[in-house]
Amino acid sequence: MLNYIWSALVAVAVLCAVVFGNxxxxxxxxxxxxxxxxxxxxxxxxxxxxxxGIMRIAQESGFTRILxxxxxxxxxxxxxxxxxxxxxxxxxTMNVSANLLGLGNTATPFGLKAMRELSLINxxxxxxxxxxxxFVVMNTASMQLLPTMLGTLRQSxxxxxxxxxxxxxxxxxACALAVALVIALGLNRIRRGRVTWDxxxxxxxx
Amino acid sequence: xxxAMPAFAALIVVFGLVRRVPVFDCFLQGAREGLVTLYRIAPxxxxxxxxxxxLQSGGAVEALCNLLQPAADALxxxxxxxxxxxxxxxxxxxxxxxxxxxxxxCGPDSFAGRVASVLAGSSxxxxxxxxxxxxxxxxxxxxxxxxxxxxxxxxxFAVSVVTVRLFFG
Numbered sequence: 001m002l003n004y005i006w007s008a009l010v011a012v013a014v015l016c017a018v019v020f021g022n023x024x025x026x027x028x029x030x031x032x033x034x035x036x037x038x039x040x041x042x043x044x045x046x047x048x049x050x051x052x053g054i055m056r057i058a059q060e061s062g063f064t065r066i067l068x069x070x071x072x073x074x075x076x077x078x079x080x081x082x083x084x085x086x087x088x089x090x091x092x093t094m095n096v097s098a099n100l101l102g103l104g105n106t107a108t109p110f111g112l113k114a115m116r117e118l119s120l121i122n123x124x125x126x127x128x129x130x131x132x133x134x135f136v137v138m139n140t141a142s143m144q145l146l147p148t149m150l151g152t153l154r155q156s157x158x159x160x161x162x163x164x165x166x167x168x169x170x171x172x173x174a175c176a177l178a179v180a181l182v183i184a185l186g187l188n189r190i191r192r193g194r195v196t197w198d199x200x201x202x203x204x205x206x
Numbered sequence: 207x208x209x210a211m212p213a214f215a216a217l218i219v220v221f222g223l224v225r226r227v228p229v230f231d232c233f234l235q236g237a238r239e240g241l242v243t244l245y246r247i248a249p250x251x252x253x254x255x256x257x258x259x260x261l262q263s264g265g266a267v268e269a270l271c272n273l274l275q276p277a278a279d280a281l282x283x284x285x286x287x288x289x290x291x292x293x294x295x296x297x298x299x300x301x302x303x304x305x306x307x308x309x310x311x312c313g314p315d316s317f318a319g320r321v322a323s324v325l326a327g328s329s330x331x332x333x334x335x336x337x338x339x340x341x342x343x344x345x346x347x348x349x350x351x352x353x354x355x356x357x358x359x360x361x362x363f364a365v366s367v368v369t370v371r372l373f374f375g
Contacts, residue, residue: 002337002348009257017264029263030256037255041248048240054215056236057229061222103214112243112342119343127347128340133354136339140332140355142362147327153306154323159314165323168369172328175365180358187350 044108051109055094064090067097078138078181079131088117092135099143111139130188137184141177145170243342250341254334258297267292283367284318286311291325295332295359302326320374324366329359 017026058064065085068075071093072084082089091114098107114135122129128136147169154162222229261267271288278288290304305326312318332355340348 002340002346005333005352006253006257006337010260013257013260013264013266016266016269017260020265020269022263022265025263025265026260029259033256033259034252036259037252040255041244041251044251045241045244048244049237050215050240052240052243053233053236054218056232056239057222057227058218060232061218061225061227063218063221098214101214106214108338109240109243111339112247113239115339115343116243119345124344126345128345128349128351132340132345133349133351136336136348136351137354137358139339140330140335141358142328142330144327149302150323150327153302154309154314154319157306157309157314159309159319161315164315164374165320165327165370168320168324168366168373169327171369172324172362172365176328176358176362179361180354183354183357184350187354191349 044105047105048109048112051106052113055091055110055113058094059087059090064094068093071096078134078185082121082131086117086121088114088121088131091117095135095139096143099139100145104144107139111135133188134181134184137180138177141180142173143177144173247338247342250337254296254337258300261296262293262300281364281367282371283363284312284321286318287322287325290322291363294325294329295356296334298331298334301331317370317374320370321366324370325362328366329362332356332359 014026017023055064068084068090072089075089075092075096076082076084079089079092091110095107095110095114098104098110115132118129118132118135119125122132147166150165150169151162154165219229222232267289270292274288274292275285278285283291286308290301290308293304294301305322308322309319314320314323336348336351336355340346340351
């Protein structure tokens with residue numbers, strides 16, 4: 001899937017550049033993208049090391065277990081079949097807490113750790129497990145309670161009320177997250193065969 | 207709120223001390239794991255940055271915007287926000303830059319400025335997250351992940367226009 005998407009992106013980009021005569025800009029971008037990626041990775045490296053280290057302390061000290069207990073009822077619904085005392089569950093709760101606090105850079109290392117543990121549970125398969133899908137989809141939707149960055153940007157451009165958009169942001173985020181979770185959980189069920197089986201039975205009865 | 211991050215870190219360290227955990231040893235061990243993870247996602251990040259830079263510089267993003275303009279007009283989606291909406295799923299920094307240009311062009315308290323703000327606040331860099339998280343554990347078949355994730359983005363687009371209309375007339 002990602003193979004097709006990535007190659008489509010590159011092909012479309014090159015095609016457009018040729019059609020619009022932007023080939024010069026394109027070749028500049030080819031050269032610059034490497035540097036841009038390394039810069040991004042280096043910025044990430046510091047953050048990753050720091051928060052992975054902090055996460056380890058949180059785990060050893062039982063901090064994640066306390067958080068997990070708070071979030072367990074809610075997250076348990078989203079991850080049926082995942083042991084609430086597992087490391088994976090702990091990492092997921094840390095990821096969600098960091099996301100809610102708006103610490104996007106912090107949430108990523110926790111998320112990557114969660115993925116590694118979910119992958120272990122999944123037997124290292126190259127096909128995404130149900131829990132992985134729900135987790136990734138959650139992270140593609142916004143869970144931030146206070147979008148500070150957005151407020152700062154608005155203020156810097158002379159907004160009279162930088163945070164007036166707060167309630168619309170919550171409503172929009174909640175709708176998007178709900179849609180993502182409903183589709184992910186729903187399709188998890190269907191693709192696991194339960195619903196298809198029901199349908200087949202019903203058809204046979206007719 | 208800028209204080210949240212250090213406070214969060216300090217809270218965990220102090221908690222570890224209280225529980226008599228070898229705090230610094232744990233930190234080093236975790237930091238080492240962090241580097242390993244980074245090493246695993248590095249190729250994915252490289253590939254994505256490459257594709258996004260090509261799309262932007264070659265004029266593909268611009269062309270797609272022109273193409274989508276009539277649809278955006280029909281739905282009441284401000285045309286100034288279309289480029290940002292398109293770039294948001296692939297590039298966080300790119301979308302931030304376009305958000306600022308919407309503010310410059312129309313003002314942060316205009317209809318377009320507000321829609322752009324709500325959209326920026328309620329969506330994430332979908333494709334980037336999908337590729338990075340799956341790439342880090344070598345998952346190739348992502349089943350219905352993209353269906354759900356893209357549906358969420360489309361929902362955010364639609365709801366941001368509706369809520370801005372509702373709240374600010």
